[in-house]
Amino acid sequence: MYQTPNPIPQTQPMRLSFLFLLSLFLFVSAARAQQSGFKGKITGRVVDSASTKPVEFATVTLTNTSTQKPVDGTITDGKGQFSFGNVAPGTYSLSISYLGYASTTLPAFTLSPAQPEKTFASIPLQANTTKLQEVMVVAQKPLIEDKGDKLVYNAENDISNQGTTASDVLKKVPSVTVDADGNVQLRGSSNLKVLIDGKPSSILANNLAEALKQIPSDIIRSVEVITSPSAKYDAEGTAGIINIITRKNSLQGVNGRVSGTAGNRGRYANGSINARRGKFGTNASLNFYGNNNRSESFLTRTPRMSEISYLRQEGTARQLNNGLYSQLGFTFDPDTLNAFNLEFSLYKNKFNGTRFQRTEDNQGVQLYDLTNRWNGSGFDVNFGYTHTFKPQQELSVLAQVNQGTSHDIYDNSIQTQENAFISRQLNDNDAPTYEKTFQLDYTQTYKNASRLELGAKAILRDATSNARYNFFRLNKPDSLAISNFDFDQDVYATYLTYAFSLNKKYNFNLGTRYEFTNTQGVFLNTAKNEPKLVRSSFKNDYQNFIPSVTVSRTFKETHTVKASYTQRIQRPQIWYLNPFMQQEDPNNVYRGNPELDAELTHSYELGYNTYFKTTSINGSLFYRQTDNAIQQINREAGPNVILTTPDNIAKNKVYGVSVSGSTKPMPKWSISPNFNLSYIDLRGETLSNSGLQYNLSLNTSYEFNKGITAQFYGNYNSPTQTAQGEYGRYFYSNVSVKKKLLKDKASLSLNVSNPFSRTLEFTSTIDTNTFLQESRNANLARRIGLTFNYSFGKMDSSQRQKKSIQNDDAVGGGK
Template sequence: MKYFLLLITLFTGISYASAQGMGGAAAPSVTGRISGTILDSLTSKPVDYATVSLGRAGSVKTTNGALTDEKGAFKIENIAAGSYRITIAFLGYQTKILDSVKTTPGKPDLNLGRILLAPNLKMLNEVVITGTTPIIENKIDKLVYNAEQDIAIAGGNATDVLRKVPLLSVDFEGNVSLRGSQNVRVLINGKPSGSMANNMADALKAIPADQIKNVEVITSPSAKYDAEGTSGIINIITKKNNLAGISGSVNGGVGTRQNSGNLNLNAKTGRLAVTANGGGFYSWPQTSTISFKRTNADASQIISQNGESQTDRLAANGSIGADYDFNSFNSISTNLRLNGFSNGADGSNLNQNIFNGNAVNFTRLSDNSMHMNGIDWSSDFLHKFKKKDQQISVAYQFTNSIQKNDYTTDFSNTVIDEYGNNDADNTENTIQVDYTHPFKKVTFETGVKGILRDIVSDNQTRNFNSETNVFSPISSRTYVYDYNQDVYSAYATFGFTLAKKYGIRAGARYEGTEIKGDARSVGAAASPFTSSYYNLVPSFVVSRTFKNFSTVKLSYNQRLQRPSLFYLNPFLNSADIYNQSQGNPSLKPELSHNVEFNYSMFVKTSVLNASVYYRRTNDIIESFVLPISVTDPSTGLTATGSRTTFRNVGNNNSVGFNFFGQINPVKPLTLRGNFNVFTYDINTNNTVVVSNTNSNTQLIYNAFLMASYVFPKGLTFETFLITNSPRRTSQGKNPSFNMWNLGLKKEIMKKKGSIGLTVIDPFNENKNFRSNIAGADFTQTSNFSVPFRSFGTSFSYRFGKLTMQAPRKKRGVTNDDLKQGEQNTGNQ
């Protein structure tokens, strides 16, 4: 660690010194900004996209300028003290000139306030200017889904939002896939969250949909990003208003399945901006039915279960952040985020087993609960040089999450036979330095990073001794397990444009990983081990732009997928002795090669995006069911049960095609659709034996269709349909998923508020999720039936007075480097 800190210190000093030399003269001692808000003189409405030009007083030459945003606000940076001439122009309005605008060293920042622009009466009846942010934006390095423009997500959570994002699919448990792969990294505002390392599906449910501004999907990350995430990166951007004054919003929803609420507050004055938000959701208790059957190859043993369980969920999260600009060149940012999630499941199962022709029946009662609490704190410093786009940043992040899993099981219906609990503590410290230098036609980026992870899993399991009438620890399952993972990395990228049509970005990243795992008690089931591996991962993308905003893009990159806490935790959950689950701390990382050819086109309001891609993943990690010997609680005989764990099952080759399109056949109507189809072709390693039915190439698909219609007076209707085929694994297939939603939204209170109605699957009270798994000597089927049809209402209101906008560059730590957890994959 000390060598890494020394490396960062030297790197920072060298980068800063070289930047000073390469950038020319030092920056002026005092610089500031000129800002204001342009309004229509007749309606007092903002004038967006107006041109604001700045030059020296008495001269018509322009030296700087800006465009107004959707609030009519503008800001011109890096202004030395002096007198200036400002010209404001926009089609359909009379040009306005302010010829004596002064700033001084004592007051370098000047806010001109509200500036009224008079319409040109000759053109007033001829020109109509409208502009809104599109729901989907396709950029050179990512696809952006602007959730705040979508009316049908009110009252839901982040899982509901991700279901509507092109290229993504979400199954019934909330597991997110990017083009069919669950090996995806999810970031919040460009930063990781410790809660995601425990169970991503649950963590996403804790984020209210009304808090999300947009979602970025990055399928070909550059070397600047961590090499983790074999299929790509999902970055969830939350709402943040950098407008002068105090503003906020309140959102809430009530439904037959779940309830949610969220509050956002924003305050900005001068160079200081503060934001805070809090929210959560609660799902009403619901009763689900479960059926399970496991048969040996020779049918000598049949394990059959039928039962029900009652579950409920509660989630909450909150954050507070502050940004301060010391001047135009130096700024600091800090953010603190808290989150919590809990769920419980009380169940009763009737076991009807057959052992060598003899029937054995008994009832099992179980109680499972999970509680997760996390904290993420980050702070970063950004220094901009005099040369445009030249900058250096230093960021630090501390992340801690604690997840508690508890279960009890009772076969006699009188005394608890076994109980177990696990406290898993995941702590991360990250430091990162990034430097950007623009040359004449090339932009160079480089940086170093260190991530120190410490995971402690405290396992305690006890069973009842009928002879002594006391609970005794099970020594092999009562221990504390320490897992340490340190990742050190450095990267360099180059980006440039040729002939104004070709964009090229290339780079490489080197990552070294050191792992150590050991149990603190003697005789523990989890064996100690150490491992180190080093990877050089290149990335390359070239794009060609044509007329009519059409673009073709070819990209290649390598990606890693290190297993997160969810996969590594060695805690054995045996609430059901015939269906146990346990993590695997000995998992190796995945390594993938990704090639993509993409075409996109924008014609007026129509959007088309199509991709053909190939992905080869080595040492792919999947849930895997293993046969184990157990003692039947009713007869005392030895029987065969199953344990779901995770393994590196082999190599997978996948070829896929993705299509996304959006059209407006008539002005009020918008139609959108996304279709993704790909192959699953697993070549298992020598340690994995699968049935012949799972060794062939499989075809998997997911699709999304949406239609929305805008009626007069602020009324909007939307409906969408999602369908996902069963997800294949080396042992079989996990459940398919489909959902139909209808939504209605009405703007009220002069468009500051809205009310909405949402209906989910109106014709399906319950939904069945079936899975089939086959091993070398067994077959296993299960069905999980849950209440699904729901009705809900939502309300939102925006308040506060805003005067100007100051967009800020995102920065900070981005630990996009861990395989996220599936939820109960492979289990009933």
Template sequence: MKYLFTLFILFTSFCISVSAQTPTGKGKITGKVTDATTKLPVDYATIGIYKQGSTSPVNGTTTDPKGNFSINGLPFGEYHIAVDFIGYQRFTADHIIVNAAHPAVVIPNIALSSSQKMLKDVNITAQASTVENKIDKLVYNVGNDLTAQGGVATDILKKVPMVTVDIDGNVELLGNPSIKFLINGKPSSIFGASLADALQSIPASQIKSIEVVTSPGAKYDASGTGGIINIILKDNKVQGYNGSINASIGTRLENASVNLNARKSNFGVNAFFSGNKTLRSEAFSTKDRLSTFNDTTRRQLQNAVGYIERGGFQTGLGLDWNLSKHDNLTAGISYHHFSNHTDGSTSQEDQSVKAGISPFSDLFSLRNANNQFGEDAVDLNLGYKKSFAKDGQELDIQYTGSFNKNNGNFYQKSDYINSTTPSTGSMGNNPGKDHETEIAVDYAHPVTEDFIIETGGKLYFENINSTSNVNTYNAAKNDFIYDALQSNSFTYGRNVYSYYASASFKAFDFFDVKTGLRDEYTITTVDGKGGVIPDYNFLSPSFVLSHKIAKTQTVKLSYSKRIERPDFGDMNPFVNSADPYNVSFGNPNLHPEIGNNFELGYNRSFDKGGNINITTFYRHNGFDVKQYTTPYKSFREGDSTYNNVYVTTRANVGSEVRVGVNFSASLPITKDFTVRPNFLVATRRIMDNLPNTPSFVAGYEYRLNLNAAYQFGNDFGAEAFANYNSPNVGLQGKNSSFVSYSFAARKQFLDKKASIGFVTNVPFNDYINQSSTIVQPGNSQYSLKRVPYRSFGISFSYRFGKLEFKKDQEKDNNPGAPQPIEP
């Protein structure tokens, strides 16, 4: 690895030493907009391009967060430019000549001076498109998503193109569950123990947008064969202060959140607190199993009633400090807690028949169970960004630390009815720690305006300690006795050393290209049951070719090679026997899963704000990791024997291929009525090498959802949302389809600073049913879950504060600078 980092240093030095070259292009005007007093960039300034002497613009754009703008595709001619932003005087420039001799005109520094006019009773309305398609990612802006109010992260994810969420909150991206989740672009150990629980502990009111990266570039970690989902939480860096309060109460879910943002001159602070609770609810499930061992057939029936409640909260503080014009320091700390509690009872019948004779064994039992899980995580981040005189040249250094403590407790005891069979059971606890550390260095260097080189390196360290203490029930002593043979301790460590290089450029004046190569070297250590895992190196190439057919149409082709390393839960060999008829354990000998992903996409936007996005994809996973279940007449673990049991574990079963298409659109039917359809259809083929399973499994899957929004006047709106997931084929069987739907309305008042809303989910059904089957030679299982889904809720939101669109030092120099205005 020392050679990799030596190469990184040499490559970075070379990039910094490359001098700028004269940009080339045709019919282009570029520039940068800054504040005349503070010299800081002005983002979202409006740029208008006019034919000289005309009052109607022929083109236009807005500046990016660095104050830059670029307008392409201009016919040769003479132009007039106008630059506007709230609180500033208009900037104009005349007689800008674009011709064959000077096809690319650069306006190096447009300095806006403050306006002398007072701003009173200003009502600012700005809303990004619901779905934005960028060269390397898709962005879903939560905005005025009414049906997500009072909900959680999974309620929003259901609406994001290419994302599928099942009834249990499990997430797939283009049909692949191997997803790398980030919060504000950074990893967090809160996703380690239970992804579904973590997502359901983040209130929707805290989320600004969700970024979906299906073909990540070299700058991103190579982990996650499905891609990356980045949850962007709300923040604000406008001068002054502002905040919001959100709360909801309902029959199934309660949420609350508070945000406060303040910025004075070059220093900003953000603080937040949010929490939610899923109220105690009742669920039902049944299982019917039929297993044949030699001349004996066993049938097992289970009918369970259970109760579940879930809760969590997050709080944090973030700082942003512009040390100078070119130096920025950020820091943050957050604390996250969530927990769940389930309890219930299961009635069981275990029947055995030999060679068609009437049952020679028919056992009835009642099993009572209680499970609790809790997790606490602290995330730290510290970042330094250095910008240089050359626009776009940046050095970014980031430290991220995540420290997680969790603990699980379980209890189960089966008492047999009308039988001399002694009671059985077990109880125990499972404390664990998960520490993750990342140190990353990224450098971007624009060689020319259209040619940018990026390079960087990252050190990633993860250490997990897990202890499983098991006590088995001793009927003779009527007590639970510590069982050393079933208890274990498992320590897992992973170090990943990464380096990447990428480039963005124009090819043949036709394609926008982004290509790169990432190298990751992995060292894994395991202390516990399991063997030695060899070190390995992984090369991850990627590229994106994008072509703008017209101003509003883009076609894009992308490829990326990804890796899914088995996580701690996949590898932990501890046998979970909380349900003695359904035991599970991990496999410490798993190999990483390798994915090759191809995508071809088309995006078009319309003048009235609508857009359509079509993505076709081909995904091949080698060393495919799948969960599979095997029936056993008897299974022994330690000094305990489990009879007529289904054992679940994971293995590298072979390969999987998915081919499909995703269509999404935002269609403004009228000025007040908008519909957003989202449709995914794919074929799935699994080739496996496991015994007692088909060597080839194939089937079609599709998902359809539709969101319809109508605005009744200026301050009242309503939405309806419906989602359908088709049956899907798995390695050993299939899961049934399910439908969910919701309705919402919102009334705004106090000049739209406050709102009150109503939302209901599946109002006409108490439960959503989900069935699944497992079919093997001589064995079958049918399962049915009835999940409580119906809910009614009321939400309230209030925004407050005063924002300034000018810097404080400007007010010192200019007594007539605008006063604070209400947001």
């Protein structure tokens, strides 16, 4: 029996505005304080003695030789570079160390008013094989890093991520937003590509929003955001690329970790082990998860035309999600010139959702009882071989196979207010996917540090949807409708990039990419009362030349200005194309559009970043113009039925600014704010909308004595515009406390999501010429979890980094 839910009061985020402003003030004040009183300056670059490649995260210690006491310390960036500012006159020495390398100390040198700067062009580190008897704690990376071509969020350093999902992790990534349904946007655009370890995964092939809720956060090491990809990357992903990097270890010896989370909204169990002896290595992980959620929804639809009925809905829903994610990998390095890797991954998921809803319109009151059962599984196989001809020449051969299955069942029974049967609809959909990728890459580095990269790639995709719609009505014969869809997409590409410097001041990265796309689809459909299948098909071939240009200049070693231009393509995939009708209820239906065209985007960006002491600041201005922009469009599809389907709506222009950074006002306190502001202008033949939208977030933590760390995260998102309305504002927060145990081998963490509100509310408005629809969804989002982590094993020097496929060319989609 349906029960009317209690109204949930709306919450306001303004009570935390002061905290945001105060933290931003502290951030700016700390940054300005560190810039004042400049004296001497020391810069340098640390490289591997054998390969001459930069050594990232090496610890550099500055010692005053007169007192023999360290006066400052830092870690190298992605280019192996480091810098010390505000150094007083005196005589100093530098010590450099990194796990797997022999430590080195440079001869003493002197800074004076006559010689206030000292530069070390190249500091070589030699690899060693000295074993560590236990897992060691190395220098912790900052939460946010700017690595020139990408922004990196080091998720493993954020204690509030423990016992959550990938969807929760992405909420904290700069420039990324995640809405109530788990849909992801990058700088206000949902047309992006999400990868796992630089590769596509079958788990992400269908519904991206649901897939991200299945990936445990405990396996995520970091998240990379690439907003201006070079020609080396696949051309697709209008807004850019989000790359989820999982935890793996390439160190000698045997080591691993286990963790478990128990909470009111979810439970997780994870384990991983890594082993490497000489030329052979292996790693494996197994992750189980289960989560639940409850929500309440309210919807009103007001007609603007007399032939359309008003509609009012109130409902309650519950979702249960269980599954596993596993990975097994092997590496073999027979010598310093050759490297092989083979990796397998597997996932399984089971989802059960129930929804009870009261619907009232001009015809009276009806009760809906909706059940949604979804089972998904898939596997990925990756192979890679890299051969180094000389220290400056490298050839990689890569291959990948992805296969996934998806089985959806929607079962909706409709009754009168007196519980008498009216009708029932049962939708059944099988949607397998299969993808093969072959890739060849060659890199040549010259003596003047310029670099040539070229390669070729082929992606062969096949996606199928077999749907059956069963209708049962009172006093009417049963009926069946069939909708089968087979979609093939093949992409063949070549690329060429060249990076070089001019006058040791300007850095250029020029590239071009050619892609040829072949798509074809076949439909086999019936009407409700026609048993005969009708065949139809389509075919479309097109080609694109994709240029990319990036120019940067670094001033005084610590200030870098960068300008870039590139084109991007957005090819719709099976979720956007699948014509299977997914009914949340008989009044709200979602269906893909197999006639979608690809988007083409021109992307311009001007960026600036700087760092000094413990502070880094990153800022950018960007502009995107997208032709054939894909938006979700709502139309009347029958009496009181709204059909939502993606469509091309002409042009979408976005003007924006993004600012992020991190600082440590004191050694144990870190602050990482992030701000994004954009103006969106959607213009089509029949639809248009425009407006400002912004996002503000703050992540701050403090390390107390005795191994205790506390952390707070808050995120506010303003209303965002769509082609036919807007999504309302919302606020998300998290508080965590972590305690290290067992000589830092273990930790216990308490994580509370949304401690200031019982629910997380999302509103939306659809405003058309024929109706106005307003909805509010309230998710019971106060989540409490307790997580235990334990690390074990021995390890020593690291191995070379393997190459991987990056299929960043397609939009995954979501409701």
